[in-house]
Amino acid sequence: MIDNNLINFKVMGDERGSLIPFEEGKNVPFDIKRVFYIYGTQKDISRGQHSHYRSKQLLIAINGSCKVTLDNGKKRETYTLNKPNVGLFQNALIWGEMHDFSQDCILMVFSDSYYRDSDYIRDYDDFLEIVNYGDR
Numbered sequence: 148m149i150d151n152n153l154i155n156f157k158v159m160g161d162e163r164g165s166l167i168p169f170e171e172g173k174n175v176p177f178d179i180k181r182v183f184y185i186y187g188t189q190k191d192i193s194r195g196q197h198s199h200y201r202s203k204q205l206l207i208a209i210n211g212s213c214k215v216t217l218d219n220g221k222k223r224e225t226y227t228l229n230k231p232n233v234g235l236f237q238n239a240l241i242w243g244e245m246h247d248f249s250q251d252c253i254l255m256v257f258s259d260s261y262y263r264d265s266d267y268i269r270d271y272d273d274f275l276e277i278v279n280y281g282d283r
Protein backbone atom coordinates (compact mmCIF):
# COMPACT_ATOMS: atom_id res chain seq x y z
CA MET A 148 0.00 0.00 0.00
CA ILE A 149 1.36 3.44 -0.93
CA ASP A 150 1.57 5.57 2.24
CA ASN A 151 -1.42 3.97 3.99
CA ASN A 152 -3.87 5.90 1.88
CA LEU A 153 -7.32 4.67 2.83
CA ILE A 154 -9.32 6.61 5.41
CA ASN A 155 -12.46 5.24 7.07
CA PHE A 156 -14.99 7.92 7.95
CA LYS A 157 -17.33 7.58 10.86
CA VAL A 158 -20.92 7.19 9.74
CA MET A 159 -23.41 9.16 11.78
CA GLY A 160 -27.12 8.84 11.44
CA ASP A 161 -30.16 7.26 12.91
CA GLU A 162 -33.32 5.49 11.83
CA ARG A 163 -33.79 8.15 9.09
CA GLY A 164 -30.55 7.25 7.32
CA SER A 165 -26.85 7.98 7.29
CA LEU A 166 -24.70 11.10 7.39
CA ILE A 167 -20.94 11.56 7.11
CA PRO A 168 -19.39 14.89 8.11
CA PHE A 169 -16.05 16.05 6.65
CA GLU A 170 -14.05 18.63 8.58
CA GLU A 171 -10.75 20.09 7.47
CA GLY A 172 -7.84 19.24 9.68
CA LYS A 173 -10.00 16.78 11.62
CA ASN A 174 -11.01 13.79 9.53
CA VAL A 175 -9.79 15.41 6.28
CA PRO A 176 -5.99 15.61 6.59
CA PHE A 177 -5.59 19.08 5.03
CA ASP A 178 -7.29 22.47 4.61
CA ILE A 179 -10.05 22.18 2.02
CA LYS A 180 -9.85 24.79 -0.76
CA ARG A 181 -11.87 23.04 -3.46
CA VAL A 182 -14.45 20.29 -3.87
CA PHE A 183 -15.51 18.80 -7.18
CA TYR A 184 -17.14 15.60 -8.29
CA ILE A 185 -17.14 13.66 -11.49
CA TYR A 186 -20.05 11.56 -12.68
CA GLY A 187 -21.48 10.13 -15.90
CA THR A 188 -18.05 8.80 -16.84
CA GLN A 189 -18.36 6.65 -19.95
CA LYS A 190 -17.59 2.95 -19.91
CA ASP A 191 -13.91 2.06 -20.49
CA ILE A 192 -12.80 5.65 -19.92
CA SER A 193 -9.78 6.35 -17.75
CA ARG A 194 -9.55 9.77 -16.08
CA GLY A 195 -6.81 11.57 -14.25
CA GLN A 196 -3.55 10.26 -15.70
CA HIS A 197 -1.58 13.02 -14.10
CA SER A 198 0.15 14.07 -10.93
CA HIS A 199 0.19 17.37 -9.07
CA TYR A 200 3.27 19.27 -8.04
CA ARG A 201 1.74 20.50 -4.76
CA SER A 202 -1.94 19.58 -4.44
CA LYS A 203 -3.14 16.84 -2.16
CA GLN A 204 -6.55 15.33 -2.61
CA LEU A 205 -9.00 12.93 -1.07
CA LEU A 206 -11.23 10.84 -3.32
CA ILE A 207 -14.50 9.26 -2.22
CA ALA A 208 -16.93 7.27 -4.37
CA ILE A 209 -20.09 8.61 -2.75
CA ASN A 210 -22.16 6.51 -5.16
CA GLY A 211 -21.29 3.49 -7.30
CA SER A 212 -17.70 2.37 -7.71
CA CYS A 213 -14.44 2.99 -9.52
CA LYS A 214 -10.82 1.98 -9.26
CA VAL A 215 -7.93 4.32 -8.61
CA THR A 216 -4.35 3.45 -9.41
CA LEU A 217 -1.73 5.44 -7.51
CA ASP A 218 1.91 5.41 -8.54
CA ASN A 219 4.81 6.96 -6.63
CA GLY A 220 7.33 6.38 -9.41
CA LYS A 221 8.54 3.16 -7.85
CA LYS A 222 5.40 1.15 -7.27
CA ARG A 223 1.75 1.19 -8.29
CA GLU A 224 -1.24 0.17 -6.24
CA THR A 225 -4.86 -0.12 -7.39
CA TYR A 226 -7.68 0.59 -4.95
CA THR A 227 -11.39 -0.09 -5.38
CA LEU A 228 -13.58 2.72 -4.10
CA ASN A 229 -17.13 1.53 -3.54
CA LYS A 230 -18.17 2.85 -0.13
CA PRO A 231 -19.29 6.40 0.69
CA ASN A 232 -17.48 6.17 4.04
CA VAL A 233 -14.04 5.31 2.63
CA GLY A 234 -11.69 7.90 1.15
CA LEU A 235 -8.41 7.55 -0.70
CA PHE A 236 -5.73 10.12 0.05
CA GLN A 237 -3.56 11.10 -2.91
CA ASN A 238 -0.51 13.09 -1.94
CA ALA A 239 1.36 15.57 -4.12
CA LEU A 240 3.76 13.97 -6.59
CA ILE A 241 1.72 10.78 -6.82
CA TRP A 242 0.52 9.80 -10.28
CA GLY A 243 -3.22 8.95 -10.29
CA GLU A 244 -5.50 7.18 -12.75
CA MET A 245 -9.22 6.63 -12.19
CA HIS A 246 -10.80 3.80 -14.17
CA ASP A 247 -13.49 1.09 -14.25
CA PHE A 248 -16.25 3.52 -13.33
CA SER A 249 -19.68 2.06 -12.74
CA GLN A 250 -22.39 3.91 -14.64
CA ASP A 251 -23.73 5.38 -11.41
CA CYS A 252 -20.36 6.39 -9.96
CA ILE A 253 -20.08 9.81 -8.37
CA LEU A 254 -16.48 10.41 -7.38
CA MET A 255 -16.17 13.34 -5.00
CA VAL A 256 -12.77 14.96 -4.57
CA PHE A 257 -11.51 17.34 -1.88
CA SER A 258 -8.39 19.31 -2.72
CA ASP A 259 -6.16 21.54 -0.62
CA SER A 260 -5.65 23.91 -3.58
CA TYR A 261 -7.58 26.09 -5.98
CA TYR A 262 -7.56 24.86 -9.56
CA ARG A 263 -4.36 25.76 -11.39
CA ASP A 264 -3.40 24.11 -14.63
CA SER A 265 0.29 24.78 -13.85
CA ASP A 266 0.06 22.40 -10.87
CA TYR A 267 -0.49 19.44 -13.23
CA ILE A 268 2.21 17.06 -14.48
CA ARG A 269 0.55 15.35 -17.42
CA ASP A 270 3.47 13.53 -18.99
CA TYR A 271 4.44 10.29 -17.25
CA ASP A 272 8.11 10.53 -18.24
CA ASP A 273 8.26 14.08 -16.84
CA PHE A 274 6.66 12.75 -13.64
CA LEU A 275 9.30 10.00 -13.29
CA GLU A 276 12.07 12.51 -13.88
CA ILE A 277 10.66 14.87 -11.22
CA VAL A 278 10.08 12.24 -8.53
CA ASN A 279 13.42 10.57 -9.13
CA TYR A 280 15.67 13.56 -9.80
CA GLY A 281 13.68 16.66 -8.73
CA ASP A 282 12.37 19.46 -10.95
CA ARG A 283 15.58 20.32 -12.81
Ligand code: T46
Pocket residue numbers: 181183185194195196204243245254256262
Ligand atom coordinates in the same frame (compact mmCIF):
# COMPACT_ATOMS: atom_id res chain seq x y z
C1 T46 B 1 -8.57 14.09 -10.38
C2 T46 B 1 -9.74 13.50 -11.06
C3 T46 B 1 -10.54 12.59 -10.20
C4 T46 B 1 -11.77 22.95 -13.67
O1 T46 B 1 -12.08 23.98 -14.31
N1 T46 B 1 -11.67 23.00 -12.31
C5 T46 B 1 -11.34 21.92 -11.57
O2 T46 B 1 -11.28 22.02 -10.33
C6 T46 B 1 -11.05 20.69 -12.24
C7 T46 B 1 -10.63 19.44 -11.45
C8 T46 B 1 -11.12 20.66 -13.61
N2 T46 B 1 -11.48 21.78 -14.31
C9 T46 B 1 -11.63 21.66 -15.76
C10 T46 B 1 -10.33 21.40 -16.52
C11 T46 B 1 -10.79 20.60 -17.71
O3 T46 B 1 -11.20 21.50 -18.72
O4 T46 B 1 -12.49 20.57 -16.06
C12 T46 B 1 -12.04 19.87 -17.20
C13 T46 B 1 -11.78 18.40 -16.90
O5 T46 B 1 -10.69 18.31 -15.97
P1 T46 B 1 -9.61 17.10 -16.01
O6 T46 B 1 -9.27 16.79 -17.40
O7 T46 B 1 -8.50 17.47 -15.08
O8 T46 B 1 -10.51 15.92 -15.40
P2 T46 B 1 -10.07 14.49 -14.87
O9 T46 B 1 -11.31 13.78 -14.54
O10 T46 B 1 -9.11 13.83 -15.79
O11 T46 B 1 -9.27 14.78 -13.51
C14 T46 B 1 -9.92 15.45 -12.44
C15 T46 B 1 -8.90 16.20 -11.61
O12 T46 B 1 -8.19 17.10 -12.48
C16 T46 B 1 -7.92 15.28 -10.98
O13 T46 B 1 -7.12 15.98 -10.06
O14 T46 B 1 -8.04 13.51 -9.45
O15 T46 B 1 -10.60 14.49 -11.62
